[in-house]
Amino acid sequence: MEYTQCWLQYKKISDVNKLDVNVYCGETGRLIDRIYEELALGFWDMYHRKIKISGGAANTGTGNGIVLTVNEKSSLGPEGYSLKSNRGRCIIEADTQVGLLYGTFALLRNLQTGESKAPKPAANFDNWSWEEEKIPSNPLRMLNHWDNMDGSIERGYSGESFFFHDNEIIVNDRTRAYARLMASVGINAVVINNVNVKDAATELITERYYTQLRKLADIFESYAIKLYLSINFASPVELGELDTADPLDERVGKWWREKAEEIWKNLPGLGGFLVKADSEGRPGPYTYGRTHSEGANMLAEAVKPHGGTIIWRCFVYNCRQDWRDKITDRAKAAYDNFKPLDGTFADNVILQIKNGPMDFQVREPVSPLLGGLSKTNMILEFQIAQEYTGQQKHVCFLIPWFKEVLNFDMYCKEKLSTVGDLVSGKTYHQVKCGIAAVANTGNDNNWTGHDLAAANLYGFGRLAFDTGLSSERIAKEWIALTYGFEEKVVKNINKILQMSWPAYEKYTSPLGIGWMVTPHTHYGPSVDGYEYDSWGTYHRADHFGIGVDRSNKGTGYCSQYNPPLDTIYGDKETCPEELLLFFHYVDYSYTLSSGKTLLQHIYDSHFEGVEDVEKMICLWEEIKEAMDMDSYNNVILKLNEQLNSAKEWRDVINSYFYRKTGIPDVKGRNIY
């Protein structure tokens, strides 16, 4: 089995000092074993030094070395750590062993990357001084895999599943390598199966799979990661035991209580369930005329005695909206369905809310539901699988986008009202909250298809752990850990990453309109694809203009935002331009702040987007000499595909608008 270690390569730094590094630790257990293994590997690979373990709580030593101590009174919480290194004596302190594990990964990372501006490794551990204290920003830092049990992955762009094959669960060295990678960036919860739970996946909560799940959960636990499962709301029916899944039918409640008993007996550390209900054809409480809180709370009651949590997705909308209906608005759906239920969910239910009201487009406003719930546990859902952002054939570093979302003020309170505050529990003091992302991994040997897509995996974990990190810091860390410390390499790859999301936005769909992708596959342009599909999602372009009127004269979506956002979005003149067409129908001749017409802006940005990809290619070519051939080739091949695809986007979009309007490009460029 071939696979890379991604950012955990521990590249050689120096071997000036060959003495063993003493490690003092009074703790024992599996997490501590993981810590020793990691230190041994890291110090050997980076410095050619062995570690010498001295146990014994009292014997923390006074000399050089690494001291790991659990101090329950240090107020670092269940997962925080403090790391202090002063010329060869490094103390990692935490309230728990989990904190020590994170502190250890931080030590190894910091030794390689140093300060933020230009990553610089510590040439000699014995001279190294460093201080940091971290408590994770978010209690839950979760990955959602959309892996199917036949081995396919819904919206997967990196090969097949490494969890499932032929309806069996795979547990092998790669499972462990995966857990280690995730723990190194602070992921503490993983859902291994697709939210669309069908066929064999419905049986994950039966005897058929417990033995393998137990083995998997065990490996995860040894890296402080909790296993979660997606479940089928209609399990009692689909497993053939009842004729209803009505949450208020006592037989259903009883079925789930007994099921939970059985599940937790077999999987004692299980975190709980993720549920996609009444969404895109999946069963849910609406089938029985019940509300989402009635559905979620019934499950919550069943799992509560076992410490389980129900994560309930808010991706509920009418996916068959008629094109003539200009009032039904998919963007409004999550808020309409869930806002009235605020305060009715059990305390072990968490609502999982996509970052935008639509579906992971390259640009969307932040979901108003995030600013609408104050008495409900929430978790934010991002997607690092690049379903709508180039499918890991295009480089599209999403961390700057995620930063914008997290920093966005929802105006739901005087203070502490950004999305980051809300989902971390700062605003309303929830403890069950955090951030999840749809994973971008598969069994390709680099894990993520495009080598540069690993930056999103790494970046998501780092950002969920420490929301304050800048996207620049995250990118540079990842580059240094993956490609080494050479200045030019770090500089060029960082440039590529930072320009990639804006570039993607420029050559695809303009000003927040989204969706101009090929229906269902979601790769490549098809301007009217969804406009004329029965799975309707509309941009409403005609000969005069384009955009969806979501002001109060249109669908009224903007009024789901707290003031002043509702009026800012509701007026063309104050609406941020990058979202103009999301909120308004605008004439092609409308003048933007740049002085250009809307149409000219569309033309220009599509030409610019392609030029940006050309620049990215030059930046990559410039560092060819410093790269090994495999790394170089993986990315250059993908960049060439990206360039072709960007040109296709440019030409398809520009000629669409040229032909709709008959107005030529003022710069006279070639538009078909």
Ligand SMILES: CO[C@H]1[C@H](O)[C@@H](O)[C@H](O)O[C@@H]1C(=O)O
């Ligand atoms: C898992 O299904 C996905 C579906 O493939 C995807 O196209 C859409 O983005 O979102 C759904 C969801 O989030 O549930």
